[in-house]
Amino acid sequence: MGRTVAQTLVDSLTGLGVRQVFGVVGDALNPITDAIRRTDDIEWIGCRHEEAAAFAAGAQAQLTGRLAVCMGTVGPGSVHLLNGLYDAAKSHAPVLAITGQVPLSEVGTDYFQEVDNDLLFRDVAAFRATVASPGQFPGLLEMAVRTATARHTVSVLTIPGDVGGQELPDERQPRFSLAEHSTRPDEPDLRRAVDVLDASGKVTLLVGRGAREARGDVLALAERLAAPMVLTLKAKEGFEDDNPYEVGQTGLIGNPAAAGAMDAADTLLLLGTDFPYRDWYPQGKKVIQVDTVAEHIGRRVPVDVGLVGDVGPTVRALLGQLSGDRDTGHLSKARDSYATWHEAQERLTAPAHDKTLIGRVRSAFDNRDHRIRPEALAAAVDRAAADDAVFTSDTGMATVWLSRFVRMRGGRRLLGSYNLGSMANAMPQALGAQLLDRDRQVVAFCGDGGLSMLLGDLMTIRTYRLPVKLVVFDNQRLGMVKLEQEQAGLPEFGTELDNPDFAAVATALGITGIRVTETENLQEAVDKAFALDGPVLLDVLTNPDEIAVPAQPTTTQGWGFAIAKIKETVRSVER
Incomplete structure (x- = not known):
């Protein structure tokens, strides 16, 4: 007896090193999930929502660089994968989605739950096809x-429900x-870049996730150029720890x-980043960009020299040609400024901050209910979490607090x-x-809006006994939207x-649940949550009016915020 399409798929995935498949079971997937059931080297992870399954697979692909797999059955099951797959695609994560389809004889008849998957996934998937026959x-x-890899x-590979159980017509196996x-x-492009750098008195590096595997080379380049190193958020994990050139992030969270x-x-050198925020690039600078994708060169900011290649070999080639010592004044000034800002931020995290004179004045404006400062929560987690x-x-204010108060030290x-x-x-x-x-310790910084959107998959964590620490910034707001409205001069709404x-x-x-409402209990509660072996949800009531000042606040933003606060005060009085 020959092997079925479903069994061949599962055997191929195990051969590729895939150890888990995420999804929700359903009719068209039944032959595949049954093959998983009969295979020891791969585990079916039954999620409560296919979007969560796609996010989970994307996370694995980002952490390992290897193929990860999720599945959704016919129609709505496949549709639910979309958002998580978009995230994987935009994060450059190799993910294979196996989707179900109605029986072949019914395709095109507007059959129950029929969706054209090849059309549905056209924008998100670089490859998509429907298997029309076992061969x-x-x-x-x-x-x-x-x-994908x-x-x-x-x-996205779609397998109709009546195809998965059919046998392959011959012994042909995937290779x-x-x-x-x-x-x-190429050498001429490298020479042009060297000429620009040698002629520049002050060079600043903007370093992204694409440079992570070349950390040593990038640090050597920063030393040679006496260049401060600005990090994108995704570069924190590779470049924040033990880095004498790092000056944090730019942009709204910078x-x-x-x-x-x-x-x-004088010159900006972009290494492995496609930092998208045009408004945060300064004008009138020489710009050199290194990226593996040619079409990324110059799409965010005009570029004088584009270098298409991997960061590691490109930087090593530059190091071999750059001239000698540089003045360190530019680097020293940036580092001193960063240290001053960082010390001021640290003072915000002290449990007794609101009892100081400055803290009392600040609280009268932005924390009248004396809720827990989110800065203090993030810093407490940073102290308690493993290296x-x-x-x-979660997207929003949870990311702001993590970016500013959690250091990616050690192997984080x-x-x-x-x-x-x-x-x-x-x-x-x-x-x-x-x-x-x-x-390994896993810590999720959850916004209350984000957590509640896919709340059902807390049950997945419970079912598989996963010791995740869920830290909930419970400000009873969609905090980033609130801030955006106020900066535009609008009172918060919705x-x-x-x-x-x-x-x-x-x-x-x-799941163990711990709720914290008072600042004086915060560190003890965080330490308790991280000392427990199993999953823990730490629900911390944080200040909804906390202000995250951007790196370069504008006069317009300041006036907008003031006007919004006046409108909110008037509205509260009218109530």
Whole structure:
């Protein structure tokens, strides 16, 4: 008896090193999930929502660089994968989604739950195809896997419900022949870059996630150029620890030192980043950009020299040609500015901050209910978490507090929806990360809005006994939207959340829940949460009016915020 399409798929995935598949079972997937049931080397992770399954798979792919897999059955089951797959695609994560389809004889008849998957996933998937016969399957699977892994993106392979259980017509099995590659720019382009750098008195590096594997080379380049190093959020995990050139991040979550280092530079050198915020690039600078993707060169800021290649070999080639010592004044000024800002931020995290004179004045404006400062919560978690913890963060204010108060020291890793900017990503990404290594600490910085959006998959954490630490910034607001409205001069509207006691919800689901309402109890509660072995949800009531000042606040933003606060005060009086 020959092997079925479903069994061939499962055997191929185990051969590729896939150890878990995330999804929700359903009719068209039944042959595949049954093959998983009969295979020892792969585990089915039954999620409560396919979006969570896609986020979990994307997290695994980002952490390992290897293929991860999620599945959704016919119609709505596949549709639910979309948001998590968009996040994987924009995060350059190699993910294979297996989707179900109605029986072949019914395709095109508007059958119950029929959705055109090839059309549905056209924008998100670099490869998508529907298996129309068992004989097609090995070749289509090869193409799907090669596309996802070679291009670090999403592939979608649709298998109709009556195809998965059919036998292959011959002994043809999928063969993948996957290979790594490394590139460096041509010599004339390198020479042009060297000439620009040698002629520049002040150079600032903007370093992204794409430079992570070349940390040593990038640090050597910063030393040679006496250049301050501005980090994107995704570069925190590779470059924040033990780095004498780092000056933090720019952009809305950044700091004045990083913005100043970019403004003062003669030349900006972009390494492995596609930092998208055009308004945060200074004008009138020479710009050199290194990226593996040619079409990324110059799409955010005009570039004088584009170098298409991997960061490591490109930087090593530059180091071999650059001239000698540089004046360190630019670097020293940026580092001093960063240290001053960082010390001021640290003072905000002290439990007794609001009892000081400055703290009392500040509280009268932005924390009249004396809620817990989110800065203090983030700093407490930073102190308690392991040096090799994996952190995930929800889009919004949870990411702001993590970016400013959690240091990616040691072997810490960081995940978030930092390109797509989706809500609800932190908890399911933590789920996927924890399944890679049940003994490694995984910490999710959850916004209350994000957590409640996919709240059902707390049950997945309980079912698989995953020791995830869920830290909930419970400000009863969609905090980032509130801040955006106020900076535009609008009173907040539609952002208030009528939350339950999340700790009680967790307890009802069989997860340890801890609720914190007073600052003096914060550190003890955090330490307790991290000392427990199993999953813990730490529900901390934080100040909804906390202000996250951007790196370069504008006069317009300041007036907008003041006007919004006046409108909010008047509205509260009218009530």
